[in-house]
Amino acid sequence: MPLPTWVCMRFPKEVAWVGRRLDTTTPQGFWLTFTLTGGALAALAFAGLTQDVVGHDEMALFDPRAKQWIVAVRTAWLTDAMKSVTWLASTAVIVPALVLIVAVLVVRGRDWQSAVLLATAVAGAVVLHNVVRVAVERPRPPSTLWIGEYIGAAFPSAHATQAVAFYGMLAIVLSTRGSPVVGVVVWMGAAVITLVVGASRLYLGAHWLTDILPSIAGARHHSVTSARANRCPGRLRPNANESPPNASTTGAHSRSPPRTGLRPASRMRRSTASRSASSGPQ
Numbered sequence: 001m002p003l004p005t006w007v008c009m010r011f012p013k014e015v016a017w018v019g020r021r022l023d024t025t026t027p028q029g030f031w032l033t034f035t036l037t038g039g040a041l042a043a044l045a046f047a048g049l050t051q052d053v054v055g056h057d058e059m060a061l062f063d064p065r066a067k068q069w070i071v072a073v074r075t076a077w078l079t080d081a082m083k084s085v086t087w088l089a090s091t092a093v094i095v096p097a098l099v100l101i102v103a104v105l106v107v108r109g110r111d112w113q114s115a116v117l118l119a120t121a122v123a124g125a126v127v128l129h130n131v132v133r134v135a136v137e138r139p140r141p142p143s144t145l146w147i148g149e150y151i152g153a154a155f156p157s158a159h160a161t162q163a164v165a166f167y168g169m170l171a172i173v174l175s176t177r178g179s180p181v182v183g184v185v186v187w188m189g190a191a192v193i194t195l196v197v198g199a200s201r202l203y204l205g206a207h208w209l210t211d212i213l214p215s216i217a218g219a220r221h222h223s224v225t226s227a228r229a230n231r232c233p234g235r236l237r238p239n240a241n242e243s244p245p246n247a248s249t250t251g252a253h254s255r256s257p258p259r260t261g262l263r264p265a266s267r268m269r270r271s272t273a274s275r276s277a278s279s280g281p282q
Contacts, residue, residue, distance in 0.1 A: 045213070078203070082199070094162055095122075098118060125166075129158050138211070145205035147204040163193060167194060168194065
């Protein structure tokens with residue numbers, strides 16, 4: 001007996017449960033499994049990298065070499081580009097963009113759930129960043145490597161955390177409102193912005209590499225938690241392009257008897273009786 005067949009026969013309930021968790025047609029299936037798995041991995045990565053930073057071991061030991069390599073590849077045009085890109089995750093850009101998008105969602109779409117989701121993601125990211133920064137108090141790279149002026153502790157990166165929370169949650173909201181192609185484009189755009197913002201913070205000398213990676217992981221976990229707490233708006237809604245079937249029409253069709261080529265028995269008896277009467281004695 002093949003092993004898969006034996007497993008299905010031996011553990012039918014467990015196999016059925018796994019099948020439901022991987023079902024792509026229901027919100028409680030594959031997408032819930034994928035979201036929770038990603039959130040768990042992000043939380044694990046954040047905890048592990050934070051431990052490395054606090055203990056000054058493993059990944060934290062690679063920070064000086066990564067910084068030396070980044071300083072070696074600096075050029076004038078790349079410096080100007082990184083100075084511009086890093087503004088995409090600043091509060092001067094994210095807060096007005098958040099207010100505008102929330103206003104559009106509420107006023108035009110009456111979508112309070114998505115608006116609350118976005119606001120919660122950004123606010124939670126700010127709280128997470130400030131709490132961890134005070135708790136760890138990691139110094140920034142030497143000021144001789146800075147391009148610009150920076151204050152406060154280095155870990156975690158506020159820009160990277162806010163970029164993942166805002167653009168990642170915006171991707172969750174927008175990807176549920178269009179075709180799969182639109183969803184892929186939105187997610188790719190959010191990923192590119194997040195990676196470029198993180199790279200800009202490294203390039204400008206504001207952070208170490210292990211300041212950026214936990215920021216992305218922690219904000220990712222927070223976004224996943226917020227999305228599931230608000231049940232991922234749009235994912236549970238029916239497609240607006242799909243109209244529900246007409247109940248009256250469906251009921252009428254379901255009540256009508258099947259049409260066949262055979263005549264009912266009563267009609268056959270009446271037909272036989274009429275022929276017998278017509279063929280009687282004249």
